[in-house]
């Protein structure tokens with residue numbers, strides 16, 4: 001019997017847990033199979049990694065025993081050393097997942113120039129785990145050797161390369177040039193570059209002076225329609241006989257700015273905290289959302305890391321949900337800050353992934369539940 005459907009949040013999800021996204025998946029998979037370069041933009045917590053890694057990547061890796069998925073998470077990389085570590089980790093996992101010990105030692109090791117390969121087998125699962133030891137431990141040389149390994153693997157095996165949170169390499173001097181060297185030589189490889197920090201992605205891929213200008217086709221994940229969320233909620237609320245109508249669901253989607261992670265987190269809270277057979281109303285939902293954020297101690301800790309003015313900007317965003325012009329007189333008055341200091345704060349919060357900009361709507365807090373926490377304080 002299939003296990004009952006639940007709301008999952010803060011984790012990568014698989015195809016069976018996805019709401020909507022059928023047409024996007026079809027297109028993304030087609031692009032993987034035809035070796036296209038794709039730049040996928042979406043706000044934070046919209047499902048980028050789940051779609052590309054868990055769904056498209058999994059399908060791609062099942063196309064044959066040769067198909068290889070190389071996934072690198074570049075979130076918050078601080079230095080060339082940390083990029084080298086992410087490369088090591090990604091390559092090791094992909095190879096161990098794809099090839100048998102025999103194949104690794106007989107064939108694959110030939111592509112690992114500059115590294116010695118150590119293979120261990122977990123006796124419990126019989127799964128190989130591999131580690132690459134660099135022969136030269138200088139970060140720049142190590143990265144360029146790792147990049148050569150990626151290129152050789154991609155030339156030998158049908159490969160899908162995923163660079164997640166790619167924009168964060170902006171903060172590491174010299175990293176962009178190294179990646180350019182890799183990306184520009186992967187003509188016959190499906191490349192997916194994922195990012196949520198739109199302001200940084202725009203500089204990298206949409207500025208005519210950038211070397212990666214128009215490197216791939218842009219794709220965007222938009223909001224999920226209410227009719228799909230309705231079916232998704234009903235399936236997960238039905239075992240507890242909790243009822244929701246379109247007006248109530250719409251209030252959730254609006255308050256949570258259509259962000260799927262926050263919507264699922266609230267869905268899970270409702271299932272855990274409501275009596276069976278409850279009928280959800282807008283008022284009851286509001287009360288439950290207040291309770292959910294009151295319970296999130298992590299927000300108090302997070303805000304301790306920011307100055308009073310920075311918290312003031314976040315509160316102003318929280319209260320209005322979207323602000324088109326954060327440097328308008330009305331906003332400056334409420335925060336007691338100058339135009340230039342608000343501009344600096346917004347930039348810092350965007351670089352940290354705490355604030356984002358949605359076309360036509362304006363700036364908002366990336367985590368709408370943090371928004372609700374601040375708005376109700």
Ligand SMILES: Nc1ncnc2c1ncn2[C@@H]1O[C@H](COP(=O)(O)OP(=O)(O)OP(=O)(O)O)[C@@H](O)[C@H]1O
Nearest residue numbers: 008009010011019044045046047048049050260261
């Ligand atoms: N289509 C969807 N259906 C249901 N839930 C979704 C969907 N897309 C995203 N989610 C929710 O978002 C959460 C985060 O997904 P994921 O980590 O893939 O997003 P992301 O965009 O990569 O996030 P981040 O910005 O943190 O990298 C999931 O745990 C799930 O709760």
Ligand SMILES: [Mg+2]
Nearest residue numbers: 048049050164
């Ligand atoms: Mg992600």
